[in-house]
Amino acid sequence: MNERYQEFLNAAWQAAQAAGALIRQTWQETKQIDYKSAIDLVTSVDRHSEERIVQILRTRFPDHSILAEEQTDIVQNQQSYRWIIDPLDGTTNFAHAYPHFCVSIALEREGEVVLGLVYDPLREEIFRAAKEQGAVLNGKPIHTSAVTELDKALLATGFPYDRRERADLYLAYFKAYMVRCQGIRRNGSAALDLCYLACARIDGFWEFKLHAWDTAAASLIAREAGANITDLSGNDFSIWGDEILGSNGIIHSEMLEVAGQVK
Numbered sequence: 001m002n003e004r005y006q007e008f009l010n011a012a013w014q015a016a017q018a019a020g021a022l023i024r025q026t027w028q029e030t031k032q033i034d035y036k037s038a039i040d041l042v043t044s045v046d047r048h049s050e051e052r053i054v055q056i057l058r059t060r061f062p063d064h065s066i067l068a069e070e071q072t073d074i075v076q077n078q079q080s081y082r083w084i085i086d087p088l089d090g091t092t093n094f095a096h097a098y099p100h101f102c103v104s105i106a107l108e109r110e111g112e113v114v115l116g117l118v119y120d121p122l123r124e125e126i127f128r129a130a131k132e133q134g135a136v137l138n139g140k141p142i143h144t145s146a147v148t149e150l151d152k153a154l155l156a157t158g159f160p161y162d163r164r165e166r167a168d169l170y171l172a173y174f175k176a177y178m179v180r181c182q183g184i185r186r187n188g189s190a191a192l193d194l195c196y197l198a199c200a201r202i203d204g205f206w207e208f209k210l211h212a213w214d215t216a217a218a219s220l221i222a223r224e225a226g227a228n229i230t231d232l233s234g235n236d237f238s239i240w241g242d243e244i245l246g247s248n249g250i251i252h253s254e255m256l257e258v259a260g261q262v263k
Helices: 003-026 046-061 091-095 167-178 188-196 211-222 252-262
Strands: 031-035 042-043 067-069 081-089 102-109 112-118 126-129 135-137 156-159 182-183 206-210 228-230 244-248
Touching: 003 046, 003 102, 003 112, 003 126, 042 091, 042 156, 042 206, 046 081, 046 102, 067 211, 081 156, 081 188, 081 211, 091 167, 102 188, 112 188, 112 206, 112 211, 126 188, 126 211, 135 188, 135 211, 156 167, 156 188, 167 182, 167 252, 188 206, 188 211, 188 228, 188 244, 206 252, 211 228, 211 244, 228 252, 244 252
Parallel strands: 067 081, 156 182, 156 206
Antiparallel strands: 031 042, 081 102, 102 112, 112 126, 126 135, 206 244, 228 244
């Protein structure tokens, strides 16, 4: 890894540590919760975590653009770098003191994600990747699973915030995969789901209506670990798109087949 990218990763880790310390200190406390919609919530910790991350990155790289989930959208027209941040992925879990959430920080260069870091502050797990440099968990290389059949695969998914209005559609996909795979987990953090795909804890993942800050870092980590990531029709995946389907690569065609039957 070149010196410049190592500097970026070090800064991302510094920012993630600062946010993670706050999250770890407060996850079992009573939360101040606001609602963006009936089931889309945000806590004060989301905002304070974002403030810590943005402050560190702005100090280190004042000419970089920054896009973060809660309120930060800083555009520097003369600079090709942009940080994409989810200060607390798994907010609903966090609000209920359910111990599964993370910090996600990615760096985009001229529209391409080149660095990703996802930090689980409770398990002290740090997933990192740089483009064409592989992926690591706590410094050790990780790879996707060797499961060869969907029938033997463990999958993960999530449900979008419009699930009350479109429950039949999302449950149709869930049912279609449920009868074809070994099991499905719904953990509540897309970033961690993709990282778990990267380190072979699951074999496949699908979800609708995620945002760039949910997937930017973790999709790079998964790909660098060997994952195949597309949309549910097999088209190229975009962090700005409405669909994601990820697999260990071996079962990808079977997962696409199932998705095609629902569509």
